[in-house]
Amino acid sequence: MTEVLPRLAEVEADVQGLVEAHMETLLGVRFLASEYSTGPVHGGRIDSLGLDENGSPVVVEYKRGVDAGVIIQGLYYLSWLVDHRDEFERLVRDRLGATAASKVLWSGPRLVCIAGGYTRYDVHAVREHRRSIDLVRYRLFGSDLLGLETVASVSGGVPVSRQARRQPVAQAASGVQGAAMAELATAVDEALLGLGDGVNRVERKQYRAYQRLRNFACMLPPQYTKVLVYLKVNPADVDLVPGFTRDVAGLGHHGTGDLEVQLRTSRDVERARDLFLTSYAAA
Template sequence: MSNLKVFRLRGGRATEISGASVGVERELQALIEANMEAMLGIRFLVTEYRTGRHSGRIDSLGLDESGTPVIVEYKRSRDQNVINQGLSYLSWLHDHHHEFESVVKNKIGAEAAAEIDWSNPRIVCVAGAFTRHDIVAIEMIGRRIDLVTYRIFDDVLTLQLVAAKAGVAPSSGRTMLDAPRSSGSPAPKSVQQYLDEAPQDLRDLCRDLDEVLLSHSDVQKETQVHYIAYRRIKNVATVRVQPRNRVLVVNLRLNPDSVELHDGFSRDIRGLGCLGIRDGVELRIGSRADLARSVALIQQSVEAS
């Protein structure tokens, strides 16, 4: 975080505010748990969850906006063991799907528990700093891991995504690592399969949309089962492919009340239970003219994420 400078402006003069870490690790954990959805886009489930025979306690368990299980670990400063701890608890999670589903059911509801996406569980490590070795390590590990640094400036908390690894790309199914599937139940078709079956002009349009979204240097791309996610700490956009309608369906993190909506192009999706970004604006992009109309809205979504 040494590249982040914060200044207080008074009477045209700038005075630098020195950043600090929290006094104790639990203070950081409690602060983020109380505001997890706003800060990280993750619905908080439970704190200090005991893992039985693994003889550990997961700092926080959550469910992200993609319906993916999330393990969150905290360190007030720099600690190379935070990634190892997260990986150990990920091993527990792979063996305890039903236990996690029970937590989700009790905290959020049966519908959320039934729709958990087990294809690529996620680890989020929050710490005062990470080393270059940490960043290289998550590239080699091959699991879905985010490294997030924090700093406190007076009453301002900053979070910065310093590295993110997408992990193993999901297949067409919702589950992974021998997750149970009822016999005779076909795997749902993945967004990649829909894209592969799409006409060439729609694939070209998806490629152009991809370039627009990734033109923002800190936006990460992750292919999920049902959509392609573009995110910073939280999702910026989620993209689904509808070959039959020859459109790309794009959900953006925007307040619908702040956007002029147009029939057939944009709509308010609050309360509709959509995949990906649930409470925002949906765009239907079927042409390059539609894509051009979407650029300014995409920029707003990036700034809001």
């Protein structure tokens, strides 16, 4: 065995180039633009712009080492972005098409900072802020390995309350069966939120996404007899059980993930816990 020592990039642009070339794989974000100008009045350039899996606008800022300025700079650009929604949607339309532009989710624009490190003051400041911010530490290993580690992740800086955790994705069918499915959806919600720190929940009309740096689970509104959850787990690595797990790679469905889990009772939630953890770990 030989030890592969971690190192920082020679220049910031090296990190930016790597991430932009593989942004969807690394961050779950579709790349839109690099060094995007904010115009003569604001006088700046956003390192990277993108659109995440749920349609949220994403500003990505990079620093080679430890630099508190990356958060302040990123928040400045995020505020600019929120004030220039039409311009961003035109960019999405030009790059990804009219359908993607019509589904931009402005309730949760995100800032992703990628740097060599952060201080405890950076982490504390992010957790006190009202924006969705991810602090990501990078390291290069040898000549061909890149590691990304989420240091802090907040969704609007407001933790999910106990009351909010009890709210189902959407109203299920009425009656006893409907109430049972709503209760089951709440149990699934609590299980996914309880997997670890830094789980953000994103509400879309068709589904609810559970996200670290990327989505790891998407839950649909409860049906009459079951709750469907889609996970970022390779179906080929799972012993599929008819009526419980299904390979949906290549099949159209709301949310993201190739493994469909069908939950009908609270016991199914326990059966699915290892699959939840696998998807969470991969995100």
